[in-house]
Amino acid sequence: MTRTFLKRKGARRGRGGAMFTLSRDEVRELDRRAINEFGVPGVVLMENAGRGCAELLMRLNPERKPVVILCGPGNNGGDGFVIARHLDNHGWPVEVWVFADLQNDLTPVLSPDAAVNFAILRQTHRGNAHARLVRLAHPRSWGTHPQLRDYLFDELKTPAWVVDALFGTGLSRALATPYDEVVAQVNASRNPVLAIDIPSGLDCDTGELLGPTVKATHTATFVAHKRGFLNTASKPWTGEVHVIDIGAPRVLVDEYRRKAGERPA
Ligand SMILES: NC(=O)C1=CN([C@@H]2O[C@H](COP(=O)(O)OP(=O)(O)OC[C@H]3O[C@@H](n4cnc5c(N)ncnc54)[C@H](O)[C@@H]3O)[C@@H](O)[C@H]2O)[C@H](O)CC1
């Protein structure tokens, strides 16, 4: 498979004129170093990430079409919870679907930072049955609770924006049940999609499809374009890419720029 590498207009150039990008390992290392070496709490990075995505989506969806946010069990899903809160704060109609295993008390099993933001979201709507913000979709019961699947699929058939906060740089294998069905419904709905960090299903480093993949209209990616976005074959799946600043210290990001042969910012 010959991959042609994209020279995106207007982007800052690294070595040989290619755009400054980060690999999966680099951006995950940068995340860890921002937290451990510079003391920026993960939830602060997540708040900046989610708020940046919410502000982008409010610009893309000024008519306030309903927003269906699909959240996975990790920090990509955590970004989705932050996005939901900021959209809800500004009066955009939001519904969140959480795809995660459930504990005995029916709270979803989430990464620590995602759990913080899930709890905040639940608290903001406790007792307000009309603002049903969050639905829990337990992957293992997806097959035995067809009504939940049918409800989501009906929702996806009505005009809405879809936010793909299922998986980001933590994706390690092709999407399987229920994610393959959900992705197929999202793509068939022809609703505009904002993918968070990376369209779920796309390989971060190669830009190839690992399997079923979200076809996004826009992708909001953090810190820098991902290495796989240089592969022109990724373009139909990422749509327009927007880089969101999540507040990682400039001196840290400049280290990766210099490594890529880029001038510091
Ligand atoms: N500095 C930054 O860029 C920041 C990024 N943020 C966001 O964090 C995600 C990465 O989060 P992580 O928890 O590491 O992984 P994911 O959320 O992508 O995946 C969750 C979890 O899912 C499991 N998994 C992997 N593949 C599959 C699969 N095919 N089917 C089912 N389950 C799967 C695996 O256990 C993963 O751990 C990044 O993309 C950003 O969105 C931070 O929010 C802010 C800083």
Ligand SMILES: [K+]
């Ligand atoms: K995603």
